[in-house]
Amino acid sequence: MTNLLILQGLNGLQFGVLLFLVAAGLTLIFGVMDVINLAHGAQYMVGAYLAAAFTGLAGNFLLGLVLAVPVALAFGLVLEWLVIRRLYDRSHLDQVLVTFGLMLMLNEGVRILWGSAPISVDLPEALSGSIPVWGTLRYPVYRLAILGAGLGVALGLWWMIHRTRLGMLLRAGASNRAMVSALGTDINRLFLLVFGAGAMLAGFAGAMMVPVISAEPDMGDTVLILTFVVIVIGGIGSIRGAFVAALLVGLVDTLGRSFGPILLRSLMEPDMASQTGRTLAPMLIYILMAAILAVRPAGLFPVQR
Amino acid sequence: EGVKVGVMMTLSGSAAVLGEQGRDGFLLALEEMGGKLGGLESEVIVVDDELKPDVAVNRARELVESHKVDVVVGAMYSNVQMAITGPLTEAGVFVLSPNPGPSALAGAGCNPNFFAVSYQNDQPDEVVGAYVSGKAARTFLIAPNYQAGKDHLTGFKRTYTGEVADELYVPLDQMDYSAELAQIAAAAPDAVYAFMPGGLGVNFVRQYRQAGLETIPFYSTFTVDEVTLPAQKKDAVGFHSGGDWAPDLDTERNRAFVAAFEAKYDRVPASYAAHAYDAAYLLDSAIRAVGGNLADKDALRAALKAADFDSVRGEFSFGANHFPLQDFYVTRVAERADGKFQTQIVEKVLEKPVDAYAAECPMK
Amino acid sequence: MILLRLQGIFAGYGGSQVLSGIDVSIAAGEAVALLGRNGMGKTTTVRAIFGLIRPTSGRIEVAGRDMTGAPPFAVARAGLGLVPEGRQIFPTLSVRENLIATARPGGPWDLAKVVALFPRLAERRGHLGSQLSGGEQQMLAIGRALMTNPRLLVLDEATEGLAPLIRAEIWDCLARLRAEGMAILVIDKNIAALSRLVDRHLVIERGRIVWQGDSADLAADPKIRERFLHV
């Protein structure tokens, strides 16, 4: 039982870290630049497809990953240049609609290019297998690699936003673009790069996941909602908040699903318990979000404005 | 005056793979027949139900009211089937299902104008349940948390005589199953039974392999089939499934079908394509039998019921409730010489079973 | 050398034209006041200079280079610093970050000198911009512009909401800056203080420069003050 608990804890953390990887890019775009980007999930999907396609060409996942990331970046840059830059002065609702349209287009575009069937990629040889974690307990190496990548991105991003001038300019530009420009910074180029970076992070997350979950159309949609949940629970614009919230959501979801029924069974009859469990499980994170927002309307770590 | 056929499949969204198989199977048959059905010129209207029942009902009504179709071949998913069958049959249209065979339409709610060219939904699971009974004493069950998931596991449990180690329901949109796999590992069952259709199956099977659980025998329905195999590849080899058909089913008709399908679409057909292909020939036979007189619905119904066509599945006939009487097999995934993957028949498990609901159907 | 030259600038918002042919030139080291009643186009002139709105016609030169239609950051990099109307400090940045985020080294001004000028900012160093009082925000806006080490400092109502003591300090500071050779374009209500600082006054009325002269002229001509400024 303790072994299972530890294992599920690790699984929850890993799910949380994955959510954070996707949410990280969105924190830049939504939290810092204040653009609601519903196409972010689709960019995650594009990353997965790119990695799958390049792996197919190169015959090696790591090479595929290395090729996919810059292309995801380029893709983000083009998207910003074509569409997103016209949205900075628009209302949140206009942003929602335009990026919703983009999301539809990307999902459909992927289907036209690669078809509806899932595409998968083999685990890289070096990262397959598992290592001992605790006693007899073992954990897959690749999932530990995902954990590591997520932690690295979290630290790097936090440092970038809070400790560099680039981060300051970004936060400044989010609230007043014209003023940043009037003080001598090319804010358009800065936003272009940041959006590109956000897209790259989303693509990186998708690429990292493709050996575990296969690339398929619409795969970004659920992740998208979850990442918005994460960002809002954490406090919009807060890297630390997003990280904590991602882990929280990952743990609550994973542990709730595996231990919730056991808990319920001790409270009520087995039939009733499994029925209730099935009803509650998919709602868990929404209940979590509603509860957190009801108590802390601006999230766990609100950024003061 | 020709015959108008509506083909309603899920053709958009991630669930479209199944619908594309169904559509392609039907169109292949039609092409083989030179665009004619039972000697009549045919007009085929392909519509997408988007896997949304309300959208599907509208498209169905449009097929009736605008296009005045005689027959609809569709749908791919049970919920859509349940939504469209009523409105269509009330309007006097015949509905041929290439995949779903919901229990509600097999029992008391059976419908004179509805024909399942596939199977009753529970049957593939009953087949696997019966097969696993002799092989594993404790089996772990997993399915997505929706109505069909519950139904399929119920079907399995109906014939499975061993002990159920545990039963897990996962969200439909979940992609990472590490937590479930950990639970399976902890339970250490003798076998796993999964109903994880489409993309769910792709991820589940690959992660099952990655987690090193392949020592636990894997049985399933709709989880490893020709739709998912191109993505699962080697990871699914040796995994079991159950059904009424496999590409290697040894009938002449089937060999021809598989060869023609692969030649035309460059992929291995799945059962969805095979059923839709059969539906086209069934329709052809019935129209021919009534001499092209589509107005005589009773005659057409009788002709459909007679199922006087050469099925890819070999012997094929309809029971009183318009559900098939046919053989069922357990299959196993194998890699072919050309590097493609397909399911192959391991053994015939049930011979022309009558589905569990047929007795409640008032039709004789 | 002429640092800034506006020739026949026409500009406005949407359909409405606010500036109808503004001509201004400011030489290096010169201090100029822009006077006018509410809504006459002072701020709009500043916006046009900085490329924050695009003139419909006319020409803007900074240090001899054509800057018409240039983006704001290019104008700023050419040596112009802005203290905007309404402060416009960055609310989510701390006081320190507000100062250093857009700073450009290469001149006399750095963090140490700015906080020496406004000790209050040093006390509030870690606070967010949004948490400052109105007057503190004004200090921050001035400090932020100085940190870009401009050759021409543009101040739009920079003493609004400041306590009398601080206001006096700012005027002293501007006088010092001027003495050190920085050019200044200043918009303010306080004509007495302006007159002590600047070489030249420009009076703007309905988008046109209607009067120019030095402080002595302005002092000598109560009609001007009455007619255009309602003093």
Next chain:
Amino acid sequence: MRLSDRAMLVTFAVLLPMPALFSAMGEPFLTVVLTRALIFAIAALSLDLILGFGAMVSFGHAAYLGIGAYAAGILAANGVTGLEVQLPVALAAAGAFALVTGAISLRTRGVHFIMITLAFGQMAYFLMSSLSAYGGDDGMALAGRSTLFGADPFGSSLRFFYVTLALLAGIWALLRAVTRSRFGRVLTGTRENETRMQAIGFSPFGYRLTAYAISGMIASVAGVLLANHAAFVSPSYMGWARSGEMIAMVVLGGMGTLTGPVLGAIAFILSEEALARLTTHWRLPFGAAVVLAVLFTRGGLLGALRGRR
């Protein structure tokens, strides 16, 4: 008369003879499609009351559509087909759900409000998905069309169309009155500047909650209609994507006006239907259309109309 009102009267005048026109064209089915658009117009109108006039962007509004649909579906399954029972039950259920979730949601603002309404919408969705007795995820066919004191208002597609049109007109007139009343002015004032409203002595919460409940109740009427239109109820009416589509209708049409949502809903449904007939890849051109429409019009369709004058 305001442009918005004039545009609405023109719209009604154009809609009125449509069924006759469609049958003359030999395409009577288009009446059915148009009816569906009008049902969504009612839903979009209801959403606009809180979104356009109250700045409350609900991302869970489809839940009310579902509540209405299930009220009709569940009652019909138990043999109660009278609208005289179904409608009050739908309104009461929607009102109760709105009061409870609204009271919690209205503690938040802006994006947080969007997300917490999404959360409640999803909870309602999953709750209905788990109702095995009523079809669970698969939904269920409507056991019988709704009646009204024994009459059959939805009996033919023609009657259905005019009943829907009449309801739409009635709800439009009702909302027009509400938005111009004392209550409506407080609501718009709160949209503009909540602190200012508090400073002059209004406590916005009660007004916002009332508007939220009215909006949810009206949406449930659309839900009852939708159930009858599709002859089917399903949790898929309640998912977040559907809520998003409703927001799109309002914003594309022009929020904060009562004509905009109606035009937006009609345009949205009709272009979706038209594109879906052309290609299964209709989402690509549809997405592009949405992107271009928002980028190149401000204030939605009605805004474009206004700009052209």
Next chain:
Amino acid sequence: MTPALSVRGLTKSFDALKVSDGISFDVAWGELHAIIGPNGAGKTTLIHQLSGSLAPDAGRILLGGHDITRLSMAARARRGLARSFQITSILAGLTALENVALAVQARSGSSFRFLRQVARESALNDQAAEALAAAGLAGAEDRSAGTLSHGEKRQLEIAIALAMQPKVLLLDEPLAGTGHRESAALLDLIAGLKGRLSIVLIEHDMEAVFALADRISVLVYGRLIATGTPDAIRADAQVRAAYLGDEEGA
């Protein structure tokens, strides 16, 4: 007679920063009480606490003898406490008249009325128009408030406050950003209100303060260091050192 407004031991800190440090003072009926002090002294924070948008850590606020410390902003407004904002706060999408009519509506009858058209309620409109005219905005009734010039918005703020018919009016730097002519008009308006209601005025324009105030309190970093008549304050050496300096005191 009980004072119109009395403040007792008001205390408020932001983390380590004490912005209100045991502030006590009274405002008599009809009095104009000015509060001056250096930037960041805590004047705006004081107004926030009086109006109810910020809760004090300790202390009490009495309006006409009734304790209102715990009441919400709206409840205080309904009891006769009105404020203007240092940063203009109006309903930009509504017309000037609607802005003011809402203030009238707030104190006259229920607003849970759903069907009658509010624009036709002449009682609201007449009172609103009157307040607009009093604030010098006659003729601007139908202009959208967002398109008013900065000075006109300040006048609108005053009109809204007037329409509330408050007993106590809190004004936070009403003259900031207004031109010479507009400030002159505003000064006249405020002078005309004196005696009819009690006013707390915060302003850095010393000319205005000394011309209008009956009494002046000086707030320096959270503490009231002096209260007195304008002449007494002008002469106070401590005040000159902390705030006035020499520039404009004269």
